[in-house]
Amino acid sequence: MVKICCIGAGYVGGPTMAVIALKCPDVEVVVVDISEARIAGWNSDRLPIYEPGLDDVVKRCRGRNLFFSTDVERYVGEADVVFVSVNTPTKTRGLGAGKAADLTYWESAARMIADVSRSDKIVVEKSTVPVKTAEAIEKILAHNGRGVRYQILSNPEFLAEGTAVRDLFAPDRVLIGGRETPEGQAAVKVLKDVYARWVPEDRIITTNLWSAELSKLAANAFLAQRISSVNAISALCEATGADVTEVACSIGKDSRIGPRFLSASVGFGGSCFQKDILNLVYICECYGLPEVADYWRQVIGINDYQKSRFVNRVVSSMFNTVAGKKVAVLGFAFKKDTGDTRETPAIDVCRGLLGDKAVVSIYDPQVTEEQVRRDLAMNKFDWDHPRHLQPVGEPADQPVAVTSDAYEAAHDAHAVCILTEWEEFRNLDYRRMYDLMQKPAFVFDGRNIVDPEKLRDIGFIVYAIGKPLDQWLKDMPAVAS
Numbered sequence: 068m069v070k071i072c073c074i075g076a077g078y079v080g081g082p083t084m085a086v087i088a089l090k091c092p093d094v095e096v097v098v099v100d101i102s103e104a105r106i107a108g109w110n111s112d113r114l115p116i117y118e119p120g121l122d123d124v125v126k127r128c129r130g131r132n133l134f135f136s137t138d139v140e141r142y143v144g145e146a147d148v149v150f151v152s153v154n155t156p157t158k159t160r161g162l163g164a165g166k167a168a169d170l171t172y173w174e175s176a177a178r179m180i181a182d183v184s185r186s187d188k189i190v191v192e193k194s195t196v197p198v199k200t201a202e203a204i205e206k207i208l209a210h211n212g213r214g215v216r217y218q219i220l221s222n223p224e225f226l227a228e229g230t231a232v233r234d235l236f237a238p239d240r241v242l243i244g245g246r247e248t249p250e251g252q253a254a255v256k257v258l259k260d261v262y263a264r265w266v267p268e269d270r271i272i273t274t275n276l277w278s279a280e281l282s283k284l285a286a287n288a289f290l291a292q293r294i295s296s297v298n299a300i301s302a303l304c305e306a307t308g309a310d311v312t313e314v315a316c317s318i319g320k321d322s323r324i325g326p327r328f329l330s331a332s333v334g335f336g337g338s339c340f341q342k343d344i345l346n347l348v349y350i351c352e353c354y355g356l357p358e359v360a361d362y363w364r365q366v367i368g369i370n371d372y373q374k375s376r377f378v379n380r381v382v383s384s385m386f387n388t389v390a391g392k393k394v395a396v397l398g399f400a401f402k403k404d405t406g407d408t409r410e411t412p413a414i415d416v417c418r419g420l421l422g423d424k425a426v427v428s429i430y431d432p433q434v435t436e437e438q439v440r441r442d443l444a445m446n447k448f449d450w451d452h453p454r455h456l457q458p459v460g461e462p463a464d465q466p467v468a469v470t471s472d473a474y475e476a477a478h479d480a481h482a483v484c485i486l487t488e489w490e491e492f493r494n495l496d497y498r499r500m501y502d503l504m505q506k507p508a509f510v511f512d513g514r515n516i517v518d519p520e521k522l523r524d525i526g527f528i529v530y531a532i533g534k535p536l537d538q539w540l541k542d543m544p545a546v547a548s
C-alpha cells in the first residue's frame with residue numbers, strides 16, 4: 068500500500084489530500100502541519116477553511132485512511148510519496164523583494180525530509196514554485212540524503228477556491244512533470260496511478276519538470292490577463308456608453324476566445340494571481356527578458372488601476388468627499404463561496420475609503436470581524452505566511468464596523484459598495500435598503516450583480532463596472548481631483 072504524506076494542511080493540502088483519500092481507500096494519507104490550530108481544526112467538526120462539499124468528503128474518510136497530525140517528522144519518515152504544499156509567499160525584503168518567491172518554508176520542509184528519511188521517497192511539488200525549484204530541492208536532498216534516493220516531481224494544483232471539491236473531482240487536467248530518466252519516469256507512473264483512480268487518462272498530462280513548473284505560473288498569468296483585459300475594456304465602456312457585459316458576451320462567443328473568465332470586476336484578488344505573476348516577472352528579469360517581464364507586470368498594473376478607479380468613482384460621485392459618511396461594504400472575501408480574504412480587492416477599496424475618512428461598515432457572510440481587522444492592519448504580502456507566524460500590526464483605531472447582516476451595514480449609510488459576488492447580495496430587498504439609507508443613496512456595484520435599472524427605479528444612483536453611466540455620474544469627473 069502506498070503511503071502518502073502531505074506537508075501543509077492549507078487550502079490546497081487539505082482538500083487535495085481529502086479527495087485522494089476518498090478516491091483511493093487503500094492508500095493511507097496523512098496531512099501534517101506545523102500549525103497546531105490548523106490541525107486541530109481539520110480534526111474537529113468545524114474545518115479550518117470554508118469550501119462547499121468539503122465537510123462531506125472529510126467526514127467520509129477521516130479516521131479511515133485520512134489523518135491530520137502535527138507529528139510532521141514521523142509521517143514524513145513513514146511515507147513513500149511526500150507532497151509539499153507549504154506557503155510560497157512573495158519576498159518582502161532582500162534580493163527580489165516585492166517580486167521573487169520566498170522559498171523559506173519550502174527549503175525548511177526539504178531539509179526536514181532529508182533529516183527524517185530512512186527509505187527512498189518521491190517528493191512532489193504541490194506548492195506553486197519558480198521554474199527550476201526542483202533542481203534546488205534535489206540539491207538539498209542529495210547533499211543531506213545519507214544514501215536515501217529521491218525523485219522530485221512537479222504536480223502543480225489548478226483548483227480554484229469555492230469550487231475546490233468540484234475541481235478536484237473532475238479536473239480539466241492533472242499535470243505531472245518528472246525527470247526523463249527511467250527512475251524519473253517510474254516515479255511519474257506511481258503518481259499517475261494514484262490520479263488514474265478517478266481522472267480519465269487523457270486528462271493526465273506528463274511533461275518534463277520545467278514545463279510543469281512553468282505551466283502553473285503561465286496558466287495563472289493567462290487567467291489574470293483575461294480579467295485585466297476585460298477590466299481595461301470596462302473603463303473604455305464607461306467612457307463611451309458601451310456595456311462591458313454585452314461586449315464580453317459578444318467576444319466570448321468566438322470559440323477561439325471562449326466565454327469564461329470575462330467578468331469585469333473591481334479587480335482580481337486571491338492568494339495566487341498577483342503572487343504568481345510577480346514571481347513570473349522576477350524570473351523573466353533574472354533570465355534577461357525585461358520586455359517579457361514588463362508585459363506581465365502590466366496585468367497587475369491594470370488590476371491596481373481598476374481598484375483605485377473604483378474608489379475614485381465612489382469619492383467623486385459623492386461630491387468629492389466621503390469624510391464622515393458611512394459607506395456599507397457588502398462582501399470582503401476575494402470571491403464568493405470562500406471565507407478567504409488573501410489579497411482581496413476589498414482591502415484596497417476599504418483602505419482607499421478610510422484614507423478619505425469614510426466610516427466603513429462591512430458585512431460578509433463568511434468573514435469574521437477578527438479577520439477583517441487583521442487584514443486592514445497587515446502589511447502587503449505578510450498574509451501569505453503561516454497564520455501563527457504572521458506579523459500583525461496593532462489594528463489601527465479606524466472607523467470600521469463589521470455587521471451581521473447587509474441591512475445593518477446599510478443603515479444610515481450614504482452608499483453601498485458591493486465587492487464580492489455572494490448570491491445573497493443579488494436577492495437583497497433593495498427597496499428596504501434604500502429606505503434605511505441617507506439620500507441621495509448610492510450603489511457602487513463592483514461585481515455587476517444587481518440590475519442597475521431596477522435600482523434606479525427605486526431611487527438609487529447606481530455605478531456598475533463597465534456599464535453605461537447614469538446622468539449623475541456623467542456629470543462627475545471619473546477621477547477625483
Ligand SMILES: NC(=O)c1ccc[n+]([C@@H]2O[C@H](COP(=O)([O-])OP(=O)(O)OC[C@H]3O[C@@H](n4cnc5c(N)ncnc54)[C@H](O)[C@@H]3O)[C@@H](O)[C@H]2O)c1
Nearest residue numbers: 075076077078079100101102153154155172194195224453
Ligand atoms: N489557495 C489556492 O487556491 C492554491 C491553488 C493552487 C496552488 N496554490 C499554491 O499552493 C501552496 C499552498 O497554498 P495554500 O493556499 O494551501 O496555503 P495555506 O497558507 O493555506 O497553507 C500552507 C500551510 O503550510 C503550512 N506550513 C508552512 N511551512 C511548513 C513546514 N515547514 N512544515 C509543515 N507545515 C508547513 C502552514 O502552516 C499552512 O497551514 C502555495 O504555493 C500556493 O501558491 C494555492
Ligand SMILES: O=c1ccn([C@@H]2O[C@H](COP(=O)(O)OP(=O)(O)O[C@H]3O[C@H](CO)[C@@H](O)[C@H](O)[C@H]3O)[C@@H](O)[C@H]2O)c(=O)[nH]1
Nearest residue numbers: 224225226227228294328329330332335336337339401402
Ligand atoms: O471573470 C472573472 C473571474 C474571476 N475574477 C476574480 O479573479 C479572482 C480569482 O478567481 P479564481 O481564479 O476563480 O479563484 P482562485 O481560487 O484564485 O483560483 C486561481 O488561482 C489558483 C491558485 O493558483 C489556481 O489554482 C486556479 O486555477 C485559478 O483560477 C477572484 O477575485 C475573482 O473574483 C474576476 O474578477 N472575473
